Amino acid sequence: MLDLSAMAGYLPEFVEGFIITAQVSIISIIGSFIVGLMVALARVSTNKIFNFISLIYVDLFRNIPFIVLIFFGYYGLPEIGIYINAFWTGCLVLSIAVGAYVGETIRAGILGIDKGIVEAARSFGFSKLKLYRKIILPISLTVSVRPLGSVFINLILTTSILSTITLNELTGVSKVIASNTFRPFEVYVFLVLLYGALTFVISGLITLWHKRLNRYLEEGV
Amino acid sequence: MIKIKALHKNFGNLEVLRGVNISINHGEVVSILGGSGSGKSTLIRCINGLEKVTSGSITVDEYDVADKKQLLNVRKKCSTVFQQFDLYPHLSVLDNITLAPINVLGEKKIEANKVGLKLLESVGILEKANNYPAQLSGGEKQRAGICRALAMKPDYLLLDEVTSSLDPEMTAEVLGILKNLSGKGITMIFVTHEIEFAREISNRIVFLDEGVILKDLSKEHFFSAEGGCLEPRIKKFLSKMDKNNG
């Protein structure tokens, strides 16, 4: 029957795994955001070459499973002389792969902007760079908080796959604990609940943040 | 015959119908008038069982609306035409009309199509038979809605403000069709704000006010000086309607 006591002794390991998951997640969220921002700008730019490259980028990375990408990175990077550990390989590949999703989300936000606002800003003599920095990006990021949030929640769930390249994040340590305690059911149920609680809390916070940032949109309704 | 006895209908604490008694005989054309929120739509929806009555009874011929099995028979006898048309958007006009005859009455598709096309011809939109509702104008949609109701060969036709989402020109089209129907022995109960039209085609006027029937008179009587017109509430209502209609 269910027996949780065996797991209790492994709390420090769980915490360690959790910290690694959190670190990878935070670094990759930042990394994928930067990648995504560039992808989005390239996608909406008037430069044909940028358009084409970013389109291919998005199409490729959204249609190839993450585990294939991570194996490619893990075994491939040393071949070309880049020696980084599993942790940084994970951060790198996550940033590149999730960047494609982030890019599409930000792009949708940019395309959704009222053309009138852009025209108005142009008529005030905004330069293109200023137009993006002061008007287009702030607006599109504000309306994209929630969709970006679900992309990042997905990223957090995806970090579990880094256990396959020997990273002892939450899922990795759980595998060890499951085989040490001979209690895989309890360990993995606990893990499902933990990830579930984590995403629940984060998506709740994101919703609140989204509402706060977008409250001026609701006023007219 | 439709018999409604001591009908009460509440939505939560809101008493919408407060003791409605009425019987409607075969072949009658009854207009139901009344201010906004007086409970007209609710009354119609109670008759075809779309709303559950709070107390009282409704029978249509030998069938009791409150009985789940008999309700299906009631619904086969009464067809409804809706204010917002409520056609099925995924079906062609002809399929909209034949869906119930085929699935509910068990008619053969060929037969049902024949009847449907004839009905469409009679309302002047035969050429729209294979179009989707989204491709029709409001007036055409409502004509299709009337065909859909008639395809069930109903004994009773319930019409709830069937022209109030239409512009005047389309309203005239639809009213013309209803007028043609009114002579054919089909029992019609319609809620309307078109006073002139009610005067023209109905033989009985029921005035509903805050969930009770204020007047239930023959048309001649209702519009005569000593009939309903002088009742202050009705007078107010009628004058308002006249203003609205032009």
Place this chain on the structure above:
Amino acid sequence: MGYNNEGFSIYDLQLLIEGLGVSVWIFLVSTIIGLLLGCFIGLVRFYRIPILAQVLMVLSEFLKNSPVLVQLFLVYFGIPALFAIDISPFQAAVITLSGNTASFVAIIVISSIEAIDKRQLDAARSFAFSEVQIMKCVIFPQSLSLAMPLLVSLAINQLQVTSLISVIGVVDITRVGDIINQRTFEPFIVWPIIGLTYFILAKVIATVGSLLEEKYSAYRMVNKL
């Protein structure tokens, strides 16, 4: 072993094709089961069947909000340990992926039913249709049309998710890639080929999907007046 590059052989191609077959087969089986199960969950929740609706909702929330890899471990390692039964990697893969797909399908089912104008349902009721007939003749065709684009992108996503079953030892294309990579040490040849295979499969699903979308949405594509 493994330090000398043994090179590719014709058997690698055979292995790849077998792996492809396994991936496609598991994808199809789990998608079909997931669709049926998801429709069931969706309907139970739409008709608000007491207790069952709540239980299924909580369950599918956890399936949606935890890593599929962990779910796979739970089914493959956890369930046999608790109930003392045998589950093969293949069975574990089908059970997990079906359940995961179902929890997403359920959401799509509910939202595409709820997107339908309720007045039409009243109209159908007033014409003496039974609730089952209304589901079949009025709700289902329209919901299918609304759901189709969502189901197609779900399918493309679930194809990628199948790659995780390699971790519990199912020899799918990803596992084949891993095997060949371990032997040949040619990651720059192996993984692009595996990646491209998934890419092409995704495009096949997208193409079939857009044909289906067109087929079921004719009525929404007409020129509105």
